[in-house]
Amino acid sequence: MKRYIAIPLTAAALAAALMILPWPSHGQESDADKAKAAKAAAKAKNIARAIQENARQLTLFDRQGKVVKTFGDRALYNQPSISPDLTRVAVIRQDLENETADLWVIDIGTGAGTKLTRSKSREPARSPVWAPDSAWVAFAALRDSYDGIYRAKADGSGAEELLYKLPGAGAVPTDWSLDGKFINYYVSQLGDSILYALPLEGDRTPVVVTRSKSEIVAARLSPDSRFLGYRSNETGRNEVWVRAFDPANPSAPERKWQISDQGGLGMVWWRRDGRELYYFAADRGIMAVSVSTSPTLEFGKPKLLFKAPNSIPNGPNAAPGNLGSVSRDGEHVVFSLPPAPRLQQLTMFDRTGKVVRTIGQPALIGQPAFSPDGKKLAFVRNNIEAGNANIWTVDLETGNETQITNDSFPHNVPTWSPDGKHIAYQSNRGTYTSIYWRSSDGGAEEMLFRYTPGAGLQLSDFTPDGKYVMFDGGAILMAAPLTGSDPLTRKAVEVSREEYEVGFPRVSPDGRYLSYGSNEVKDRIEMFIRPFNMATATLAEEVPGRASKVQATKDGPGGGNVWRSDGKEVFYLRSEPGSDEVEVKSVELSAGPAIQPSEAKVLFKLRDAGGANTKFISPDGQRFVFAVREPAR
Amino acid sequence: MTRTLPAYFALATLLVLTFSTTAPAHHNMSANFDFNDRVTVSGTLSKIDWRNPHIEFMVDTKSASGDAETWKYEGPAPSFFRERNVGKADFEGALGKQVTVEASRARDGSRWGLLRQITLPGDKLVSACPQNC
Numbered sequence: 077m078k079r080y081i082a083i084p085l086t087a088a089a090l091a092a093a094l095m096i097l098p099w100p101s102h103g104q105e106s107d108a109d110k111a112k113a114a115k116a117a118a119k120a121k122n123i124a125r126a127i128q129e130n131a132r133q134l135t136l137f138d139r140q141g142k143v144v145k146t147f148g149d150r151a152l153y154n155q156p157s158i159s160p161d162l163t164r165v166a167v168i169r170q171d172l173e174n175e176t177a178d179l180w181v182i183d184i185g186t187g188a189g190t191k192l193t194r195s196k197s198r199e200p201a202r203s204p205v206w207a208p209d210s211a212w213v214a215f216a217a218l219r220d221s222y223d224g225i226y227r228a229k230a231d232g233s234g235a236e237e238l239l240y241k242l243p244g245a246g247a248v249p250t251d252w253s254l255d256g257k258f259i260n261y262y263v264s265q266l267g268d269s270i271l272y273a274l275p276l277e278g279d280r281t282p283v284v285v286t287r288s289k290s291e292i293v294a295a296r297l298s299p300d301s302r303f304l305g306y307r308s309n310e311t312g313r314n315e316v317w318v319r320a321f322d323p324a325n326p327s328a329p330e331r332k333w334q335i336s337d338q339g340g341l342g343m344v345w346w347r348r349d350g351r352e353l354y355y356f357a358a359d360r361g362i363m364a365v366s367v368s369t370s371p372t373l374e375f376g377k378p379k380l381l382f383k384a385p386n387s388i389p390n391g392p393n394a395a396p397g398n399l400g401s402v403s404r405d406g407e408h409v410v411f412s413l414p415p416a417p418r419l420q421q422l423t424m425f426d427r428t429g430k431v432v433r434t435i436g437q438p439a440l441i442g443q444p445a446f447s448p449d450g451k452k453l454a455f456v457r458n459n460i461e462a463g464n465a466n467i468w469t470v471d472l473e474t475g476n477e478t479q480i481t482n483d484s485f486p487h488n489v490p491t492w493s494p495d496g497k498h499i500a501y502q503s504n505r506g507t508y509t510s511i512y513w514r515s516s517d518g519g520a521e522e523m524l525f526r527y528t529p530g531a532g533l534q535l536s537d538f539t540p541d542g543k544y545v546m547f548d549g550g551a552i553l554m555a556a557p558l559t560g561s562d563p564l565t566r567k568a569v570e571v572s573r574e575e576y577e578v579g580f581p582r583v584s585p586d587g588r589y590l591s592y593g594s595n596e597v598k599d600r601i602e603m604f605i606r607p608f609n610m611a612t613a614t615l616a617e618e619v620p621g622r623a624s625k626v627q628a629t630k631d632g633p634g635g636g637n638v639w640r641s642d643g644k645e646v647f648y649l650r651s652e653p654g655s656d657e658v659e660v661k662s663v664e665l666s667a668g669p670a671i672q673p674s675e676a677k678v679l680f681k682l683r684d685a686g687g688a689n690t691k692f693i694s695p696d697g698q699r700f701v702f703a704v705r706e707p708a709r
Numbered sequence: 710m711t712r713t714l715p716a717y718f719a720l721a722t723l724l725v726l727t728f729s730t731t732a733p734a735h736h737n738m739s740a741n742f743d744f745n746d747r748v749t750v751s752g753t754l755s756k757i758d759w760r761n762p763h764i765e766f767m768v769d770t771k772s773a774s775g776d777a778e779t780w781k782y783e784g785p786a787p788s789f790f791r792e793r794n795v796g797k798a799d800f801e802g803a804l805g806k807q808v809t810v811e812a813s814r815a816r817d818g819s820r821w822g823l824l825r826q827i828t829l830p831g832d833k834l835v836s837a838c839p840q841n842c
Binding site: 222243263270529530531549550551552573574575576577578599 | 738739744745760762786788797838
C-alpha cells in the first residue's frame with residue numbers, strides 16, 4: 077500500500093481548505109452556488125481549527141518518564157499501541173474532511189506512516205491490537221452496517237480480513253494472546269459487560285470469559301494466558317483487577333485479585349516475561365506491579381514509574397488505553413499527546429456584551445449556574461491532577477468559594493432548587509444515571525431520582541414549586557415527583573413523548589409554560605413554548621385564553637433556553653455551523669394570558685466561550701456568565 | 710440530514726463536551742434481549758407506536774400448532790429510520806398486511822423481540838442494524 081510522509085500541519089489545513097473551496101468560475105455565481113461555497117468554506121475553517129486545537133503528537137517515553145522522541149506528523153490519533161518488536165505503533169487516525177477513522181502503522185524510527193484500512197465515512201476502524209509476531213494488527217470495524225473483528229498485515233500489503241462477524245455492536249478488542257491463539261475483546265453495553273476470547277483456530281466461536289452487571293473493560297491476557305488484567309467498577313470506583321482465565325473450564329470457581337487501591341483507569345499491560353504488569357492510575361500515574369507465581373501467585377504493591385503529562389485526560393469517563401500504551405518489555409510508553417488544555421476564565425457580561433468582571437482564577441471550569449437570588453454561582457471545576465470534576469459555588473460579592481461535591485464521580489448540570497437551599501446535579505455511576513442534590517453549603521448527598529438502568533438523562537430544571545425535577549432522556553421530556561422518602565420508588569411522569577425528538581425542558585417562573593427543544597418543524601431543533609400544568613407536570617393542551625403551542629425561535633438554537641425571572645423574556649445561544657462565534661439572543665414574550673414571542677434579537681456575540689446547559693444568565697436577565705477560554709499556552 | 714438533540718447542545722462547546730456524559734440509548738438492550746437467539750416470524754402487522762425513545766409494533770401470527778399468538782417488537786428511535794429515509798407512513802401502510810420480522814428474542818423467553826430487520830409488503834427490507842445487531 078501507499079506510504080505517506082509527514083505534512084506540516086498548517087500545510088495540511090491549507091490543502092484541506094483548498095480542496096474544499098471551489099475555484100472561481102467564469103460564469104455568474106448563483107445564490108445556491110454562493111451558499112454552497114460558504115458552507116464549504118465554513119467546513120474547511122472548522123476542520124482547520126479542530127486540527128489546530130486537537131492534533132496530537134506521538135511521543136515515546138522511557139520508563140522514567142523521559143521523552144525519548146516524538147515521531148510522525150501531528151494528527152488526530154487515538155489508541156496508540158506499540159508493536160511487540162518495539163519498532164512501530166498502530167494507531168487510529170481520524171480524517172475530519174472525509175469523516176473517516178482508519179488504522180495506521182507509524183514507524184517509530186522514521187515517522188513514516190502506512191495506512192492499513194480504507195474505511196468509509198461512519199464506518200470507523202478502532203481498537204488495534206498487535207499479533208505477537210508483529211506481522212498483523214487486529215482491529216474492530218463497522219463494515220456495510222455490520223460490526224466485525226478484522227486483521228490486516230502490518231506492512232500494508234493485502235486486504236483486511238474478517239475474523240469474526242459480531243452479533244452486536246460495540247465490541248472492543250484489547251489483546252492478542254502471546255501464543256497467538258486468542259483475541260480478547262469486551263462488550264460493555266449500557267452497563268452490562270461481557271468478556272470474550274475469540275479463538276483463531278477451529279470454528280472461531282467466541283468463549284464467554286465472564287459476564288458482569290458491573291463494568292469490566294479492557295481485559296488483557298498474561299503472557300502464559302492464565303490470567304486476565306482488566307478494569308472494573310465493582311467496588312464503586314474504577315480499579316484494576318486480575319482474574320484467572322480458563323476458557324476450557326468456564327464453570328471453574330472465580331478467582332480474582334484487586335491490583336490497584338487508589339483508582340485505576342486501565343488498561344493493563346503485561347511484561348513479556350509475565351513478571352510485571354502496568355496500568356494507568358486515576359491520578360495519571362503509570363504504575364508497575366511485580367508479579368510472582370512461585371510458590372503462590374502474588375502481586376506487589378503498585379509503584380509509580382512516572383506521571384503522564386497533564387494533557388492526557390484522566391477524568392471519570394476517560395477511556396482506558398485511548399491515548400497511550402506500554403511496550404512488551406516494560407521499558408517504554410507511547411502517548412498520542414494532545415495540546416495542553418486551555419484554561420477558562422469565568423467572565424460576566426452585560427446585555428451589550430461588555431465585560432463587567434471576571435470571577436475567580438482561570439481553571440478548567442464551566443457550567444456556571446446563577447442561584448435564584450442571583451448572588452451566587454455554582455460551577456464545575458475540573459481537577460486535572462486528581463482527575464475529577466466537582467461542583468463548587470462562589471459568592472459573587474465576597475468571592476468566597478464553597479466546595480459542594482468532593483468525590484471522583486462525574487457531576488454535571490448544577491441546578492439550584494427554587495428556594496436556593498440545594499444544588500442538584502446529574503451523575504452516572506455504574507449502570508445508572510441519577511439526579512442527586514446537596515445543600516448549598518455542601519451537606520450530605522441525597523438521591524432524588526434514579527433512571528432506567530443503562531439509560532442516559534439530562535437534568536434541566538425544577539418546577540418553581542420545587543415539587544418536580546425536570547429532565548430529558550431517550551428524547552422524551554420527563555418530570556420526577558419529589559414525593560416520599562425513597563427515591564427508588566419515584567416514577568417519572570412522561571411530559572412529552574413524540575415521534576420527533578424533544579429535550580431540555582425548562583418551566584417558566586410562574587409555572588404556567590414549558591420551553592423545550594424539538595425538531596418537529598423542518599427537522600431542525602427549535603425552541604417551543606407550551607402551556608404547562610405545574611401541579612401535575614403535564615402539558616396543558618387547551619386552556620381558554622392561553623395560547624396552545626408557540627415556536628419561539630426560527631434559527632436553530634444551540635443552547636440556552638433560560639427564562640428571565642418575570643417570565644417576559646427567554647434567552648438562547650446560536651452559532652453558525654463551523655463558527656466559533658456565539659450569538660446570545662433574546663425573545664421577548666408578550667404580557668397577558670396568551671403568550672406571544674417577539675422576533676429574536678441578538679444581544680451580543682462572543683468568541684471562544686464555553687456555554688453550558690445551566691442557567692448561566694442572571695434571574696433579572698442583566699448578567700451573562702461564560703467560561704472564556706484563555707489563549708493557548 | 711436529521712439534526713438530533715445532541716446537536717442542539719453541541720454549541721455548548723468545550724465545557725459541556727468535557728463534562729457531559731449523557732448517553733443516547735434508553736435502556737439496557739443486552740440485558741433484555743439475547744443477540745444470539747434470533748427468531749423470525751411472519752404474520753400480520755397489527756399495531757405500531759411510532760414514538761421515542763424507540764418504536765414498538767405488534768405482529769399477529771399462528772404458532773406451529775395453529776394457535777393465534779401476538780409478538781411484540783421494539784426497534785430503534787424514529788430518528789434512526791428518518792436518517793434512512795424510512796418513515797412512519799411505511800409502517801402505517803403495512804398495517805393489516807403480511808410482514809416478516811427477524812429479531813433477537815427476549816431473554817425471558819416471552820414473545821418479545823428486538824428488531825433486527827423487517828420485510829414490509831412489496832419486499833421492502835428495513836434493517837435496524839447496526840444499532841440493534
